[in-house]
Amino acid sequence: MVSVASLATVIAPSVASVMAFAAGALGAAGAAMLLAPSRRPQASSRGARVLRALAAAGARLSPGGATASADLAGRIAAAGHPAGLGPREVLAAKLAAAVVGGLAGVVLAGGAPGRLGPLVVVAAPCAGFLAPDLWLRRVAAERARRVRRGLPALLDLLRVTVEAGSSLPEALRLVGERTDGPLAAEWRAVGRQVGLGVSLRAALAGMAERVPLPEVRALVAALDRTRRHGAPLADTLAAQARDARFALARRVREDAARAGPKMQLVVALLLVPSVLLLVAAALAAALLGPGGEVVPV
Numbered sequence: 001m002v003s004v005a006s007l008a009t010v011i012a013p014s015v016a017s018v019m020a021f022a023a024g025a026l027g028a029a030g031a032a033m034l035l036a037p038s039r040r041p042q043a044s045s046r047g048a049r050v051l052r053a054l055a056a057a058g059a060r061l062s063p064g065g066a067t068a069s070a071d072l073a074g075r076i077a078a079a080g081h082p083a084g085l086g087p088r089e090v091l092a093a094k095l096a097a098a099v100v101g102g103l104a105g106v107v108l109a110g111g112a113p114g115r116l117g118p119l120v121v122v123a124a125p126c127a128g129f130l131a132p133d134l135w136l137r138r139v140a141a142e143r144a145r146r147v148r149r150g151l152p153a154l155l156d157l158l159r160v161t162v163e164a165g166s167s168l169p170e171a172l173r174l175v176g177e178r179t180d181g182p183l184a185a186e187w188r189a190v191g192r193q194v195g196l197g198v199s200l201r202a203a204l205a206g207m208a209e210r211v212p213l214p215e216v217r218a219l220v221a222a223l224d225r226t227r228r229h230g231a232p233l234a235d236t237l238a239a240q241a242r243d244a245r246f247a248l249a250r251r252v253r254e255d256a257a258r259a260g261p262k263m264q265l266v267v268a269l270l271l272v273p274s275v276l277l278l279v280a281a282a283l284a285a286a287l288l289g290p291g292g293e294v295v296p297v
Helices: 004-061 070-078 087-109 116-163 168-178 182-195 200-210 214-229 233-286
Strands: none
Touching: 070 087, 070 116, 070 200, 087 116, 116 168, 116 182, 116 214, 116 233, 168 182, 168 200, 182 200, 200 214, 214 233
16 A cells, blocks of 8 residues: 555645645736736736737628627727727627637636536637627726726816817817827817718717717716806806716725735735735645655654
8 A cells, every 4th residue: 555655745845836836826826916906007008919810800801791789889988999990890809709709718718627628618718709708897997987086187178279269169179189098089070060960969979989988978968958058158068067076086086995905816816825825836846855755743
């Protein structure tokens, strides 16, 4: 029979290496989650390039194209049409990502322990198909955050421009051309659409569809009421700027209140276990003396 010492000699090195690998993976995942907000712009640009490449590959996989849903079109508009792609291109990217995920799943299934191989083969293409949707959601959330942050200042500039004698469409265009950000781009688009003959109400409604935020819908509704009832536009814009500033401050406080528990959860579930696994791996390695002999306790 195999003695306990010889069994420990065989198992301890593998256990130590597995613990060290798991510790490194958990530590890397925790650091990535804590540092993710500071790398969002670079990650978004890289994701847009990857999405464009996947769309080109997906177009070759399905030359006839596929029918995209209106919900996908709305999510792409909320994300700001990243990489200049439409619903059909994003759907083609999803198909290409599913194929890539399936191939990766076949490769990884061979090294999966136990009965995880078939699960990896099934889950990998599903994850690839859903990956563009998750990326679009993150980009849309970041775009909404930028819109909320810039809305109060842009409303103040719009009020000053209107008080200087400009009409609302002209003021929207001027403020959009002199500022940056997703909301400024939407205001430039509204001003240009009105200049091309589109009604101001239709242009503002289109902006509310492309930026589906409560603050933007409230602004569009307030501007429509002002136009219909003849109320002073500057007073309406001042009130909207004040409300947007209060809403932004409330949201910042809510985000700060949620950030603490999230960081504690990452530390408790990822970083602390990684340190404990490193300690356990060192103890497992210390059980073996020189030459693979078990150190007597």
